[in-house]
Amino acid sequence: MVTGGLVRSRLVRTRLVRLLTALLLLCSFHGVAATPPRLVVLAPHLVEQLYNIDAGKMIVGTVEHADYPAAASKIPRVGNYAGLQLERILALKPDLVLYWQSGSPAADISRLQSLGIRTEAFEAKTLDDIASDLLRLGELTGRQPLATLRAAEFRQRLAQLRQQYQQQSAVTVFYELWDEPLSTIGPDAWPMQALTLCGGKNIFADARSAYPQVSAEALLQRQPQLILQPASATEARRLTDFPQRFASLRAVQLKQLAKPDADLLHRATLRTLDGVTELCQMLAKSRAFYAGLGASR
Template identity: 40%
Template sequence: MKTIVSLVLLTLAFVSPEANAEQQTKEAKRIIALAPHIVENLFQIGAGDRVIGTTDHSDYPEAAKSIPRIGNYARLNIEDILAADPDLIIAWKTGNPTDDLERLAKFGIRIVYSDPHSPEDVAGEFRRFGELTGLEQQAEQQAIGYLAKLNKIKQQYQDKPWVSAFYELWPRPLTSIAANAWPQHLINICRANNPFVQSKTDYPQINLEQVVLKNPQLIIQPRSSARSITDEINWKQWSDIPAVKNNAFIHPDENQLHRMTSRALNELTLLCQQIDEIRERHYKQAGL
């Protein structure tokens, strides 16, 4: 095995400029996809069978579970990646170890980056992946359908009054969202007003006293099967908070909502409906 890998390393270290230029234009057939959302979006456009390696937690669709794992968010297995002989690596701009990616780039492997921030960016991901794989037509169909669904949700809630919402991304340490965070864009669509939106970082750590002072009308606590609800904050201790007083808690599926894929819109639809119910209840109680 070490001999094979050594030969691969030697070969890649001396990739000619001409070969590298050709590599930049050919359709990718052997793809390493370094994040769950990348895998899911490749399957969405019909390129899932080209993914020969991925990272932990790439579990959708079902076929993704059988793709070999070559690392996680903290570390990539360089030898396994080189031995797989990919013609393309699609990396997550903010979710992969940069030092490992820099090492891989030195071997002449083509690396492109996925960097979605807003819901609209998912359509751009489809189109970009379509260009990389020669599946432009399928990708364009997915992008158009995705944007149509997104715009429908936006139009449904664009004139709704705002409701104050604390987003409990993680309980310990208590972490929320702000600015350009992916979930922030989603709750904006539902017209949920985050009192910490102006924080200096996208995922600020918040203390309990700050939340109490903000008096949110609802609290959003994303959940997944991997997270124990015993870790969550016991908000009942602060019964004066409107969200606690009115039992206004929402628990979206974070595995869907937090992934930059078309499935996020399914969970967003449900989230906006639940926020709207709490909004109507609040304004009715206030006599508005």
């Protein structure tokens, strides 16, 4: 004879089994990941983008200069743009290595691939690519909903900036990356995306390389209206001797020099549009200055 207690016990077990089965099916339906992937990320801007979609805790190794947000500074380092510490990367047992196509050491990447490490390359060439890369990172990390939201916000803001500045008159610009040797940007350089959007005309847009060295004579001959000297917030070196060195430039005489935030402009992240906004405002101020100068004559 089956007692009432035994019947109740069997009913409870049956209900628990059904409940657990339902929960497992629900998790499977929604694609819940069992274990987050272990990531080694070989570019500061990719690190920042992962934090933007709440995937920063998945990063187990990165490179020098990955310093934003502040939490990124605590991630173990595995090298820099010049070379990677392959043994250290292997010791971290990554599920996936994310790298910058044109900024990570090609030989080291090939070596990792030959060892069976899964890798994914990223190469943003336009401002629109920032949103596309974010969506791809969302797919790789299981953060698609947040990545989709962030990408949509970015695209909306980018469209607004383009609409605001697309009809502005051009301001000729010298974009100084370095003073010795004197270096600037060419037609395929990343900062050209922001400069063009804001109505800037690069005086060395005819250069044959993306980041050419130029002569002082060429700069003096081309006479830009505005000198841009991008600087990192943490950079100690500042280009303070430019006015003395190029005193004959009309832009120097008219005090048309500006220092945009290099971290914002030079890293392909959501914050890029903060840098673009700042840059557009600098060009707008210079544009208005020259318009007023012409009107006063």
